[in-house]
Amino acid sequence: MAATVVTVTSGKGGVGKTTVTANLSVALAMLGQRVIAVDTDIGLRNLDVVMGLENRIVYDLVDAVEGRCRLRQAFIRDKRLSELYLLPAAQTRDKSAVNPEQMIKLCNQLRPEFDFVFIDSPAGIEQGYRNAVAPADRVLIVTTPEVSAVRDADRIVGLVEAEDKGPAKLIINRLNPAMVRREEMLSTVDVVEILAIDLIGVIPEDPAVIVSTNRGSPVSLDGRSPSGQAFRNIAGRLMGQDIPIMPIKESANVLDRLSRFLRG
Amino acid sequence: MRFLDRLFQRREPTSRQVAKDRLQLVLVHDRVNISPAMLDTMKDEMIKVISKYVEIDPDGVEVTFAQSKRQSRLTADIPVVGPVRRQHTKGSGRERAVRSQAEAGGDG
Numbered sequence: 044m045a046a047t048v049v050t051v052t053s054g055k056g057g058v059g060k061t062t063v064t065a066n067l068s069v070a071l072a073m074l075g076q077r078v079i080a081v082d083t084d085i086g087l088r089n090l091d092v093v094m095g096l097e098n099r100i101v102y103d104l105v106d107a108v109e110g111r112c113r114l115r116q117a118f119i120r121d122k123r124l125s126e127l128y129l130l131p132a133a134q135t136r137d138k139s140a141v142n143p144e145q146m147i148k149l150c151n152q153l154r155p156e157f158d159f160v161f162i163d164s165p166a167g168i169e170q171g172y173r174n175a176v177a178p179a180d181r182v183l184i185v186t187t188p189e190v191s192a193v194r195d196a197d198r199i200v201g202l203v204e205a206e207d208k209g210p211a212k213l214i215i216n217r218l219n220p221a222m223v224r225r226e227e228m229l230s231t232v233d234v235v236e237i238l239a240i241d242l243i244g245v246i247p248e249d250p251a252v253i254v255s256t257n258r259g260s261p262v263s264l265d266g267r268s269p270s271g272q273a274f275r276n277i278a279g280r281l282m283g284q285d286i287p288i289m290p291i292k293e294s295a296n297v298l299d300r301l302s303r304f305l306r307g
Numbered sequence: 308m309r310f311l312d313r314l315f316q317r318r319e320p321t322s323r324q325v326a327k328d329r330l331q332l333v334l335v336h337d338r339v340n341i342s343p344a345m346l347d348t349m350k351d352e353m354i355k356v357i358s359k360y361v362e363i364d365p366d367g368v369e370v371t372f373a374q375s376k377r378q379s380r381l382t383a384d385i386p387v388v389g390p391v392r393r394q395h396t397k398g399s400g401r402e403r404a405v406r407s408q409a410e411a412g413g414d415g
Binding site: 200 | 326327333334338
């Protein structure tokens with residue numbers, strides 16, 4: 044069966060595209076899927092460090108596209124999950140090193156070997172974005188509940204609509220339920236209403252993401268963290284499972300409750 | 308502070324609501340790629356053209372973009388005074404126009 048090519052993009056930088064790509068790739072591999080995560084952020088590669096595979100890189104995406112190695116030689120096999128691979132970006136080149144046609148051709152070579160090909164897009168709406176979106180069957184747009192991120196996500200929604208790729212799905216990252224309750228942050232409903240696209244998942248703000256990134260061990264592998272659970276739920280939805288999107292619970296320790304009581 | 312606010316029943320719009328309102332306004336203009344200033348220019352030209360045929364109250368004209376899902380709709384609300392030119396001032400109309408300009412210009 045041919046792979047589904049899923050591109051993760053956002054417009055704005057720093058909203059969590061790479062974290063989302065790494066974690067959905069891991070979560071799908073945990074569900075027994077054959078997955079490859081492709082980093083198209085040429086010149087600013089990071090998917091390798093987030094996945095903890097930075098020490099194994101010999102060849103990269105540009106080497107494979109330009110024929111300096113066979114495609115398989117550029118694959119890096121994950122340490123933990125045998126069905127998970129990374130295709131790293133080149134670090135010493137720039138976005139113009141590959142073009143959208145080459146990306147389509149590359150993904151067509153990957154399709155027979157995998158169930159999912161995940162593409163981590165660079166920030167922006169220029170060539171790097173076009174390279175990432177050209178081969179996509181599905182597009183996931185990541186935003187955070189902040190005005191700048193939502194505004195940029197809206198640009199991407201418009202661009203993807205014009206591409207004729209089918210409707211993009213939305214991931215809201217770093218939602219802080221306590222701030223939403225205090226009306227200090229846009230809610231899930233607000234963001235969905237403003238962008239008017241379908242939601243596929245909400246990731247709570249979670250210190251475990253930073254800790255897991257420090258270690259190079261994506262949080263999806265952590266059975267207890269709320270963000271890991273949210274990523275595994277999105278992975279299930281990508282496989283067609285009917286998993287309802289639940290409201291995110293607040294962490295409720297005594298201090299939080301006390302401050303909640305005092306602040307109203 | 309919030310405790311005091313609650314005590315004295317102070318009601319300011321929440322930052323969530325402010326964020327939502329600002330986003331909705333800025334996205335209306337982003338999506339059609341027309342700035343609030345350009346919308347004003349367009350409004351002035353519309354007033355000129357329509358005034359050739361019917362007499363309208365230029366201060367009462369409101370031209371706005373409305374959104375339904377991702378569809379944009381240009382709405383013009385133009386008070387018609389009548390076929391004959393009359394000496395006429397409309398305070399409320401002028402206030403409304405000023406208000407709508409201020410809103411449209413808020414985020415340009």
